[in-house]
Structure formats: C-alpha cells, structure tokens
Amino acid sequence: MRAETVVCGTLVDYRGVHGEGCVVVEDGVIVGITGRPPSAVNLLDYQGQGVYVAPGFIDLHVHLRGLGLSYKEDEHSGTAAAAASGITMVADMPNTVPRLSTAKTLSEKLQALERRSLVDYSVYAGIPGSLEEASRLASMPIAGFKVYPSDLLDRFDIVRAVLDSSDTLIVVHPELPEAEKPLVESNSSRTMHRGCHWETAAVELVASLQPRARVHITHVSCPSALERARLAGFTVDVTPHHLLLQEWDEDCLFRVNPPLRDAHHSMLLLERLLEGMVDAFASDHAPHAVWEKSEPLTCRPGIPWLEAWPQMLYCLVEAGALGLSKYLWLVSRGPARILGLSGYGVLETGARANLTVFRPGSGRVLAPELSKARHIPYFMERRCMEVLATIVGGVVVYHEGVLTGKTGAVNPFSWREGAHQRLHREEVSS
Ligand code: DOR
Ligand code: ZN
16 A cells, blocks of 8 residues: 655654654654655655654744734745744744634634644634633633733733633743833843843742743743743743844844843853753744834834744754754754644654654855745844755645645644544643
C-alpha cells in the first residue's frame, strides 16, 4: 500500500538528532518512522543533503488581525507568512476590531480561521464584561484567555475569576495600566516610562492573586520580570525583538509594547534564555499599515515577524550559543506544552504530522512578500537557515519558495471525530 505522505531527511526533535530517515504520514498523523522511503503518494526526500526534518514550529503569540483590521493582515496573509517560515501552528490574539470577547465575534473569528488559515490555529478570548460571557467563551474551542493591562483596570473582577479557574490557560501581557501613557513619546522615553518596574509589578500582581489557572507571561522583556514569573511557577516566552533589537533606534519601525530595552537588559535576557529559564520563543507578530508606522510621535507599536523570526533566531544555534535540541524545544515542544497539546512538537508515531523541513546556511532577510506588513526593522539582517518545506497534518503547504494552495489545517481545541481524536489535551505541570 502507498503511504499518503513521506518526508525524509535528518530526523530531529528536542530530544536530539535521530539520524537519517523518513516520517510516514496517514490521515494527518505520523504512523511510522523508517530508514528508507516507502512508496508514497507525496514524497519529499532530502536524505543525505544536510536537511533537517523537525516537528512543526509553533508561534503562540501572533496578531493575524482580520475582521475590521483586515487592511493590516488577515487569516490568510498572516498564515501564508507563517507557513513560509516553517510555522505550522499559530495562536491568535483577541485585540481585534471588534474585540474577541463575545461569543458572537469569537465564532466569527473561528470561522474565518477555519476557512482561511493555512496552518493549525487557535485563538485566545479577550476578557469579557461578565462572568456569564466568560463561561460561554470558556466552552468554545479556544486556547485560553488573554489579559491586557487595561483589563486589570476595567475588568479586574473577571480577570480574578478566570485566574481562579483550574485547567484554563491565561496568557498575560506583563504591564500595568499606568504604563500605558499616551503615544506621544520618543522610543527612549517610552523605554523609561514603560520601564521594567511596570513589567515586574504586573507579574507580582498576578502572582499575588494565587491563580489556580495555568499562567503564561508572554513577551517578558526584563530579567527581573522573568525571574519573578518563574518564582511564581508561571511559564514565559521571549520575542525576537527583545533579544535582538535595542531601544536606541527612534524609528517607528522599532516601536513596540513592552518597549525595547537597552543592550544591558537584552544581554541579560539572552543569558537567562541560554541558562534554560525561558519556555518558548513567541514573535508577537504585530502588523500595521505603512501609514500607521510613519508618524514618529503617534505611530502604532508592533513588529511583523512571521516571515523571518525562526530563520533569524537560528543564528543562536549557528553561533554555538544554543543547542539544536534546545532551539527545537523553544520553537516547537515548549509552546506545545504551554498550550497544553500533546502530539505536537515531537517526532513519534501517533503525533500530529506537522513538520518543518529546513537547511542550515546563512543568508539575508529580504522584505516580506506574503504578510501585508512589508516594512521591517531588520531588513538585510542575517538569517541562518532556510525553510524548504512546511507540512501541516501531512499536507505540504509550502515547498521551496512556493505555497502549494493546499492545507490540512485544524483547530486542535475543536474535538473532532476521526484522526484528530488522537490529539489529547495534556496536563502541564511546569
Ligand atoms: O507592540 C505591540 N503591538 N504590543 C502589543 O501588546 C500589541 C501589539 C499590537 O496589537 O499591535
Ligand atoms: Zn501581542
């Protein structure tokens, strides 16, 4: 019998390099790992070419926009950009227009993702206005709730209630509402106004509520906040920009929340990462229109990353700072664990057949071609690997520079009959 899809190369996951071999896929699931390619309907054979076949990358913090913000990005353009970077699953943020904090807008958003996403997806609900709405949202196929600084001011009781619900993932933007000054500051004064004290204080506040939920602090930019979060037993991610860029650049392209820090802080953050204190990379891909990124005093915060970040952060591996296994933890298994998904981030029989095929090698980052956000602050910076193929649920979505027009994308939080029943929610203990 011919297998549905077979992908061969140097097999690797967070446990290390498993050697040359092939991943055999049927019905969206890995059904075997073999030494030689069996006969297959779709065969990608990169054996002996220095090409890695790894579990699909996951980005647990992206803004795909859509709905009323589709001029910035939408579910198709954003996930096309993700696929070109080997990202096989994204978790989307709820600060859309309208916000994803009612069952109605959330189902609209889920439908748009189902129709248009090229990669597996999930979405966080925004904090709603009532407890009734919160339990309606919690019963929908979401990854969890997202808490923004303004929620701590406007909806504190609901935040407290969701933090108190066990087996729910709460993703927290670590700044207090007081840090959200009007957008009339230069980048360096924003770095001061929105300083590390606000970030650490936000983590402290959440910890003081003694949450029963799983808490994840997204984009820690300060070592002090990171240390406080770990002490509280929260998971943390870091963005490429807080690791690679610094505050001194006044250009709008470098404006982001929390703001970029100085070289000392980004070095310390990198040090903590290399010490193993970080659970995942997450991009905070935040696309805006060109005209929204042009006016120095009022420009919108956010950096679009989806077409470049895994390739750029691989330079840490190339430089010998980060082991390949640790990199694969941070881009794949780590985010899967935070999201509570087994069967993701690992190459083994029974796992979801999401795969990223890449070849180490140095090059330059060019302007994005698939995301609607074309202006980036890292144009012509170095990248250290090239994505050759992206496979989602056994379907080749991206292959050597081309989107194939096919996808096997699912929302793993939707309980479905058939193959996807093999995807289990996983209890996360750390
Ligand atoms: O820089 C940012 N941009 N930080 C956020 O928290 C929101 C994001 C956006 O939605 O543009
Ligand atoms: Zn964000």
